[in-house]
C-alpha cells in the first residue's frame with residue numbers, strides 16, 4: 256500500500272493532508288528486518304509500505320483501521336455505484352463514516368434486488384468476484400415464459416454444460432438450475448459477467464422479469480429490504 260494511503264487509512268487525514276505531512280518530513284518508516292533497526296524519513300508519498308514496516312507520524316506509531324464488511328438488501332431502482340445517475344446510489348442508505356472508501360463486491364443491475372456485499376478490502380472482494388475462486392451466487396429468477404414439464408431436464412443440463420452468450424467466445428461456467436415452478440427458478444453461478452443471468456435466459460429463448468440475489472457463498476440474505484448489517488467474523492472468514 257502507498258504511504259499516503261496508509262496514513263489516510265490510519266488517521267482522519269485527507270489524501271492532500273497526508274501528502275503535506277510527508278513532504279513536511281513528519282513521517283518516518285521503521286524497517287525491523289535490517290540487522291540494525293533503521294528509521295528513515297520518507298518524503299515520497301508513493302513509497303510502498305510493507306507488512307513489516309511501522310509508520311510514525313510526529314513520532315507516534317500509526318495503526319491501520321480494521322477493514323469493514325457489510326451486507327445490504329438492495330432495493331429495486333437503486334444503483335450499485337458510488338454516484339447517483341438516474342437512480343439513487345445504494346450507498347445513500349448506508350450511514351457510516353468514509354463511505355467513499357467502500358466498494359461493492361459484485362454489482363447488481365438497477366432493477367435487481369437482493370444481497371450485496373460492501374467492503375474496503377480489495378483482496379477479500381477478489382475472492383468473491385474472480386470466477387477461479389468458484390464463489391457461488393444464488394439468484395431467484397422470475398421468467399416471462401413458463402418452462403414446460405417435459406423441457407425442464409434438458410434445460411437443467413444445458414445450464415450445467417454452459418450457455419453460449421451472445422458476443423462471447425466461451426461458454427459460461429457450469430451453472431445449477433433448480434426449477435421451483437413453471438416461471439420461477441433458482442440459478443447458482445460462479446461468474447459475474449455483465450447482465451449474466453438475463454443473457455443466459457435470453458440465450459435459451461426466455462426473458463427475466465424479476466431477479467433477486469439471495470445468497471453469496473455461505474451467507475444468506477437475512478435483512479429487510481433497504482436494511483444492512485456488518486458481517487460476523489466467521490462470515491468474513493468464509494470467503495477466504
Ligand code: URA
Nearest residue numbers: 364367450451452453
Ligand atoms: N445477472 C444479471 O443479469 N443482472 C444482475 O443484476 C446480476 C446478475
